[in-house]
Amino acid sequence: MTEVTRLPGPVMELWEWQYQGSCRDIDDTLFFHPEGERGAARRRRADAAKAICAECPVLVQCREQALAIREPYGVWGGLSEEDRAAIFADPRRAEAATRRVHVG
Template sequence: MTEISRLPGPVMELWEWQYQGSCRDEDDTLFFHPEGERGSTRRRRAEAAKAICHSCPVMLQCREQSLRVREPYGVWGGLSEDERSAILAGGARKTG
């Protein structure tokens, strides 16, 4: 008989929070900058994405996950790529 006790268990509860994300019904291009986007255009797009994040019921879970996995691209949990990099470089976690 096959030994299954060492196999990973269900993980749905680890990710179920994502179904509550305010971003689920939004265009994902709002959260990820296109190649070559710079300056005020990039800043406005990121601010619009962050506005959605700030009204999201799972913003903190999203933020913590993005910091935990060192997400390199996009706006996650109300933080841009640069903001996450700064937090990780400083060893601190922004939570509010």
């Protein structure tokens, strides 16, 4: 008989929040910049993605996941690539960003 007590438990609970995301039915090109996109066009696209994130019921989980895995691409949890890079550059900001989501 196979020994299963040492196998990892179900992980669905860890990722199930993603089914609640406001971005789930939106074209993902809004959240990830096309190659060569710069300046005002990039800011407008990121701002539109962040507006969707701002109303998302799983903003906290998404942001925490993006920060925890150091997600390098796209808008996640209302943070752009540049926002996360600035946070990663200063660990105190990472703590403050997570705390701000929980409080606000």
